[in-house]
Structures are given as structure tokens and as C-alpha cells.
Amino acid sequence: MPKKAGFIFCLVVTVALMAMILLPLVVVVLGSCINASLLGLSTDLWSGSRHDIFDFSAFGYIFENYSDWALFSLELAIACVAICLLIAVPAGYALARHPFPGSGLVEELVLMPLSLPGITLSMGLLATYGELRGPLLVLAGHLLYTIPFMLKVVTATLRSFDVGRLETAARSLGASFPQRLFLVVLPNLRHAMMVGSLLVFAVSWGEFNVSFLLNRGRPQTFPAVLYDTYTNQSIQISSAATTIFLAIVIPAVIAIQWFGGRDSVEVEQGA
Amino acid sequence: MLTPDSHITAPSIFSVRKRRQLAPLLLCVPLLLLLLVLLVWPLAHLFQQSLLLTDAPTAGITLRNYLEIAAVPRYRHALLWSLELSLAVAAASTLICVAPAWLFTRYQFHGKLVMRGILTLPMTFAGMIVGFLMVILLGRTGFIPQMFERLTGTPFLSGVGYQFPGLILAYLYFEFPRATLTLESALNKLDSRLEQAARSLGANRWQVFRLVVLPAIWPALISTFAVTFSVSLGSFGVLLVLSIRRFTLLPLEIFTQYIAPPTDQGIAAAMSLTLLTVALVTGYGLRRVAQRMGVTHA
């Protein structure tokens, strides 16, 4: 089989997958603001009663009613980033550079939530801390999912980089442990911390299943806005909510791709 | 070569060594505490709950909750259908995604970054978003049926979104990125020089793939399968939105148990742990198989 054929086959399959992924997204974005009848769609479920070509009223509706939810999600995401940096970076350093008996187990344990059903983790949290149901518990759930990402990125960098050699050099030059940490280790972790923060932000922002269960009352997380609109509102409003969601998630993913480069961390997230 | 004294230390008379071993442990303490509080203790508590009857908590430990999962048809079907769906989706996505993974790791071309970006996008979507996308595309008044109607007069595929094909498509939608990335990282670890050697010996591209690459990536295929399987197993967001009649999945049952009072905590806990066990066992079991096949990858 000539070389070209293999390439073309893979390309065709990949493009087909891409089309399958893009098509609904495009329809959603269009459906949120373009008069549905122009797309040839029956208007009942699709839009309100406007007749202009572009109609951004759906977005207005979302902003009016759900801006505090968006803010809540944003606060959660930022809190996750901060906590992950403070907890996962030192732990990642310890696990990668100074493994102790059982450190392998610790790493496995941290990464476990990624391959466990989210609903089980949520049920566990509810069973134990049910009275705390609300923002605090939601944060807890988010942390379970975001800390593994930060840890993975940090340990991967520390291991591939052989920061150990640099630390040895720094020791030979007289640097004490705090000096080594701040002058040698952390500067070389800047990139990893940035990619990790982006990942944590994206994961926290998009998390729904666990957040939905663990929260109580309003405000909910932003993905819950989507759920709310899917079950109650017209397709135009749901599309608008989805578009806003995409508008925040897509730049984050692009940034992660751009900075993470070839070794983007495998993301495993429950849906 | 000088090596950092990170791991090998003989029993010594120097106390400074003991201190050095303690320090890394201290750095991990916040993490360990968090794990204990958020993961280990809740799961233990859940386990305890699953062994008690909700309406008779003082009756002592019993396995009745677990037995009920098998006994009650609704729950039994939920478990079986969850397994079947996850298996099908895992197999399909693992196989299909070899193509894009191969494309991204073996060829260079313009727009690769963009393509990769698009393919990995759905990973951040919660299941219910994907459910919504299916409704938009293939629901009763979905985009595709309406397009067909305009072009041919009949709305093909109308309402498909609310049936099995829609369900499968939805699951595939968010598993493709995961499968692609996992396979990609495994393919990257393959030494391309082996392929070059095979080609220098006269093998064409297909033969190289069949005889050199495939045996080498078998473990990766198995791990990818395991990962997509466990993720699909635990996911219920899609069904929340699509709500197919007379069809249910185990995570959805747990969810409805919890949302609709009165909650049978015992059963919910038992179901949750069953789900967890299946996911864990297949995950680790398959990973063992992959390891024993030789090549291990992160």
C-alpha cells in the first residue's frame, strides 16, 4: 500500500471525527443568535418571537438571570487553582525528587478519582459530610478532580527535566534547601505550574456531575445553568448558555494546547 | 556520574539522614490529609452505609442491599446495560481513534495543531452538554432532520437523538478525545527507528503497521480501552438530558435514588460501590494484562 494511502485513510477518519465534533457546536452557536427560520428550522422550539436576522436577546436573558452563577463558578475555579498550587506543587516535588516508601501508593491514590465514577465519590462525600452540602462541599469535589492534574504535570516535568542534577549543582555551590527551592526548582517549574493552572481552571469550570449533587440552593455552578436551560427553556436560550460556556472553555483549551505542546497531559474526566 | 542522594541510604549513625527522609514526607502532609478526608474516609463511610438497611439501621450488617441490585429487575438491567454500553463505546472509540492518533504522531502537516485542538475539545464537556448537542442535531426538531426535510421532503433521523444511536454517539463524542490522547502518548513512546528498520527490510507501510506497530501498541490499546470503559461506566449526564424511555443506567439510578425522596441510602451506597468496584477491577485488571504484555506506559 503506497505511503500516501495510509496518510489519506487516517486523514479522512480524523476529518470525519472533527466534523462530527464541530457540527453540533456550530449549530449551537448559530442557533443562539441567528433567527432560526433563516436556517430553515421550524421556529417553535428554536427561538422566541423575534424576526431580525441576529437576535442576541437570549444572551441578555442569561446575563440577567445567571450572572451570579457564573461568578460562583469563577470563584470556585480560582480557589481550586490556588489550593492546587499550594498543596500539589510541594507534594509533587517531594514525590518526584525524594520518593519514600509508599510514595508510589500516594501518587496512585491521588490519581484515583480520575478513574472512579464521579457519582460514587459524590455519594461518599454526601454520606459523610451531608450537613456541609453547599459551596464548601462542591469545592471539595472539585479538588478531588483538579489536584491530580496539577500533580501529574508537576511530577512529569520534574522527572523529565532531571531537576535533580541542577539541585546537586546548587548544593555544591552552597545553596541551602530553601535557596534551592526558590532559586532553582520553582523557576524551572513555572511552565508546568502555568499549564497545570490552566488545566485546573478548565476542569473546575466544566465540572458538573459532582457539583450538581453536592450543592444546595442557588447559586449553582455555571454548567448547572446549562442543565437548567436544557430542561426548561427554548433551544435558543440553551444554545446561548452553551455558547457562553464554550467561549470560556475553548480559549482555555487552546492555551493548554499551545503551552503544553507535545506532552499535553492525558485528561480523564468523568462526564 | 555523581548521583543525588535521594534514595539509597544505609542504616547510619548520622541523624541528618533521618531528617532528610522526613522532610519530603512533611511536604506531602497537606495532600495526604486532603486525601484522607475527601477520599478515603468517605469511601469507608459509604461502605459501612451499604452494609446497613436504611429502614432498619440497627439490624446489623447485611448484604441485602447488594443482593437487591441483582434481584430488582430495574437495578439489574441498569447494571447490565451500563456494562454493555460502556464495553461497546470503549471498543469502538479505541479502535476508531487509532487513526487520528497515528495521524498526529507520524505525520507533519499544516493545521495539525488546530485539528488536534478540535478533537480534544469535548473532553471538557460534561455529559449533559453532549446530550444537549445530540438533541440539537438529532432530536425531533433537530438540525439534521430538518435539513433532510428541506432537501428531500422527509425528516430522516428525526428523533434519533432520543434513541440508542443518539446515546452511543453522545458517549463516543466525549470519549474520542480521551482515546485519541491516550493512544497518542503511547504511539509517541514507540521508537520510530524500529519502523524505519522494518521499512529498510522491505516492509510496506501496512506491513509495518501490522507486524511492528500493532504488537507494540497492544498494551496501549488495552489501557485505552480500560480508561474509556471506566469513564463511560460512571457517566450519566447524557441520559439526564436524553432520558430514553424504558432505558436506564446504573449511575442514573443512583442519582434518582438520591434526588427523589425517600432516599434509600443503603441501596444507593451499595450501587455506588458496585460501580466503583467494577471500574476499579477492570481498570487494574486490564492494566495488569497490558503490563504483562511487556510495554508499560504512563
Place this chain on the structure above:
Amino acid sequence: MNILIEAHNLRKSYGFVTAVHDFSHSFAPGRITAILGPSGSGKSTTLAMIAGLIDPDGGSISLNGTDITRLPAERRDFGLVFQNYSLFPHLSVVDNVEFGLRVRGIDKAERRRRAMAALEQVHIPNLADRRILQISGGEQQRVALARALAFSPRVLLLDEPLSALDAKLREGLRAELGRLLNELSLTAIYVTHDQVEAMSLGHELIIMRGGRIEQSGTPLEVYTRPATPFVATFLGSANLLDGEYLQIDGQTRLRLPFVEIPAPEGATVGPCQVMVRPEDIAVVSDGNGHLSGEVISSVFLGNQARLTVTAGGNTLIVDTSNEAIPSPGTMVSLQFREAKLCIMPKGV
């Protein structure tokens, strides 16, 4: 600088493998001591113990009489030059060189001054603001050296600093390194597997094998009077012959497989091994030599020729001038310089 470093019975094992057995040496102050050995001989481990980067399982290290075995590496004030340089990629050249001064709390202006002085010493002051990844291997090595010297270390430890460079570059830098180290009169310990480096740079030589010291002494001593066959063959080339001391007519004589000569003073009867270097065997005109043999191969090496000759049941390597090289198959007459015969105990 007259810093005296002494190692006493240093020992280090990894699981079942003993990397260093009982290393004891008093390193000449103000001089360069080269530790030479094949890979796995324990030389890098020994250096790491002296530097404080690895804790010995037993034994001690003292500095001018004070025991520093428990002193952490960062407080020993030893300069270290690593095989792969280990330069900090996130810092510029001059920031790298300043590092040792920075962690000692020296103020900015003074740091910069001393770092630039160190860069001058290694002849690359012009590279001060470059990034590490922008400079060549040879330049990186100089930066590594400057960085180790900038904080005026008490001792300089070098772990195969030139082995990552290609041959031509290595040669040039070797000479410069030697000049610099001699100018500074630092106590230096230089670990290498390259005998040319060891012999040309070291004032004193330690040959290590299997975690132990095989021999130590000046390069000339070790070269002309190797203590064991291993040292004889590791350093330069050597011919090893079996011999025997015999009493004949009241005199002790040394019998080699093909020749008998008077034995040196103090020889006791018994078997022994004799080493003779290729350059100490001469091709002479017929009949004048100790024995004759047939040339098996001759290799032209530029400034000389190396012959492989079978004589009296042995295969000998003989170096001869590059003029009138005997071709394979010719018979030649060989003469041994008796003064250069080196006798060692058998079976080592």
C-alpha cells in the same frame, strides 16, 4: 592554598554491590590529584563522598585535620565541576557564575565583579549575558568551571569534566585547564577514565579498580613501575611475560621464557610476572638482540609504527620508528632494555 584533604577508610555499598571498599588517601595540598579508573571502579562515588553529596557507609573525611564527614555538601565550600555541567538553564551565563556568591549573601555589585573576574579567568567575559542554551559545549564547560571558582572554593573537585566534548576540543581545553589549575594552586581532585588527561594534568595519580586503590604515586612512578598487571595494561600498553627467579651458581637470576638475565637486588626464588613496555623493546640488527621473532602485523601510527611479533611462544607489541617498517612475515631481532623491566608478583 594549602588545604589538606584526607580520606580514611571510605566505604559505600548499594545493596549487594560494594562501590567503594576502604578508600584511604591523603591528597597533596595545592596539587592536582587525578583518580583514574575504568567505569564501575568507584571513582565517581568516591568523589561524591568527598563532596558530601553521598553519605559514606563507613570511614571519614577530614579537612586540615577536622572531621567533615557529617558536614552537608552545601557547607563544605568545595567547588564542583560536573560531567554534564548542570548549568541552570533558567539563568544567564553570568547569573550562573554568580550563583555560589548569591547564596552566600554577597551583595549585588561585589557578586557581579567577582563573577566577571571568574569569567575572565576562563576567557569568556564576552558571553556574560548569553543564555546557557545559546553557547557551545566547550563554552558551557568554561562557564561550569567559572561557576565553581567564583566563590573561591577551598578545594576543586572535577568529575570527568571533559568527557562530554569531542576529541579535538578536549585536547585544547585540557591544556588550558591544566594551566589554570596550576596558576591557582588549588587542591584539586580530578576524576577521569582518560589516561592522557590523568597523566598530563595530575601531579599525583590514583588508579582505582573495583572500588579499591590499585596504586598511587606520580604519573612517572605509576607508569614505569606499575604495581600490578592491571595498572600496567590500563596505563599505556604493556607486554606481560611469565618469569621465574632461580638460583644458579649461587646467583639469583631471572629466567624469562627466552632469555636469562641477572636478577635485581632482593629477588626471592619463585615465579613472577615481568612487564615491558612496547617502547622499551628495540628492533636491532640481526644477532644482537635477546631473541628473534616473526612480525605478524605492522601498523603505521604516524610518528611511530607498532609491530606485533611472535617470539619464543609469546606475542609481543613492539614500538619502532616510522622509517623502514618491517613488513609482516619478516624476522626481526628484539632487544629488551633491562633497566625498564618491571617485575610484579604473580597472580594479581
